[in-house]
Amino acid sequence: MIKFFRKIRYNLMEQNKTGKYFKYAIGEIILVVIGILIALQINNWNEQRKEKQQETT
Numbered sequence: 577m578i579k580f581f582r583k584i585r586y587n588l589m590e591q592n593k594t595g596k597y598f599k600y601a602i603g604e605i606i607l608v609v610i611g612i613l614i615a616l617q618i619n620n621w622n623e624q625r626k627e628k629q630q631e632t633t
Contacts, residue, residue: 581604588597 584600585597588594588600
């Protein structure tokens with residue numbers, strides 16, 4: 577998968593399509609941020625679940 581994205585980046589830079597490259601880079605950054613936010617939300621949910629379980633015991 578990483579090789580696939582690397583190939584896209586190299587092709588865009590070789591063809592001097594910097595506008596498309598920047599759009600691609602921004603899209604990739606947004607996807608990473610969304611992934612991190614989802615991971616944090618899952619972690620918070622899991623911590624709350626553990627706290628509730630300790631309260632009941």
